[in-house]
Amino acid sequence: MAGPGIGAAAPRLSLLLLLVVVFAGSSLHSRTEAAVRTCTYTVKVKTSCASPARTSDAVSVAFGDAYRNEAYGARLPSAPGGRAFERCGTDTFRVSGVCGYGVCYLYLRRAGRDGWAPEWVQVTEPGPGAGEKPATFYFGAPLPDGVWYGHNRCPKAKAKAKAAAAARTNTTSAVASPLG
Numbered sequence: 089m090a091g092p093g094i095g096a097a098a099p100r101l102s103l104l105l106l107l108v109v110v111f112a113g114s115s116l117h118s119r120t121e122a123a124v125r126t127c128t129y130t131v132k133v134k135t136s137c138a139s140p141a142r143t144s145d146a147v148s149v150a151f152g153d154a155y156r157n158e159a160y161g162a163r164l165p166s167a168p169g170g171r172a173f174e175r176c177g178t179d180t181f182r183v184s185g186v187c188g189y190g191v192c193y194l195y196l197r198r199a200g201r202d203g204w205a206p207e208w209v210q211v212t213e214p215g216p217g218a219g220e221k222p223a224t225f226y227f228g229a230p231l232p233d234g235v236w237y238g239h240n241r242c243p244k245a246k247a248k249a250k251a252a253a254a255a256r257t258n259t260t261s262a263v264a265s266p267l268g
Contacts, residue, residue: 127187129159130180130212136205136228137176145200147173149183151191151211151223154242159185173204188213191223195238198231205230 131149152158161183164172172179191211198204205227212222225239 125187126184127159127214128182128184129191129214130222131161131164131183132178132180132210132212132222133164133173134178134207134209135173135175136207139173139175139205139230140202141175142171143173143200143202143204145173145198145202145204147204148197148199149194149209150197150236150238151183151194152185153188153190154192155189157186157188159183159188192242193238193240194223194225195236196227196231197234197236199234201233203230203233 129151131151133147147164149161149164150158161181164179164181164183171177191213194209194211196206196209207228208224208226210222210224231237
């Protein structure tokens with residue numbers, strides 16, 4: 089039979105454990121938030137020579153790495169005097185976002201009537217040695233209106249795509265051959 093002090097200690101012990109768990113969880117969360125670093129990327133956009141002479145289209149960009157560290161430019165600003173995205177021109181922008189480990193995907197979104205067409209987009213990461221090999225994504229045709237369109241060269245995405253294709257192939261061949 090338990091003594092009178094043991095029954096009273098159990099609720100106190102439970103409360104103490106609960107406080108420890110809550111404190112440890114909030115401490116871990118704040119350390120994770122503090123570990124997120126923000127970087128400023130240099131984004132160069134070459135407008136296609138097949139693009140309209142000038143555009144009023146709104147252009148947005150999103151890019152990142154295989155670990156979902158992403159930078160997003162909601163609407164790339166017009167150059168002074170509204171001369172961004174001129175035919176055959178190259179414009180340079182600064183886009184801030186979470187620091188990553190090698191840009192492997194990039195998507196553009198165009199909204200407007202002009203039918204602006206990028207030739208390529210090049211992203212240079214900040215830091216020593218990072219700018220030695222910028223990530224370049226080629227387009228060469230007008231972007232669809234109001235749709236995110238781009239390239240994903242991330243290794244994880246390729247592995248998932250291969251696995252999905254293999255699974256579809258295995259399923260299809262089993263279904264296609266009723267004699268098995």
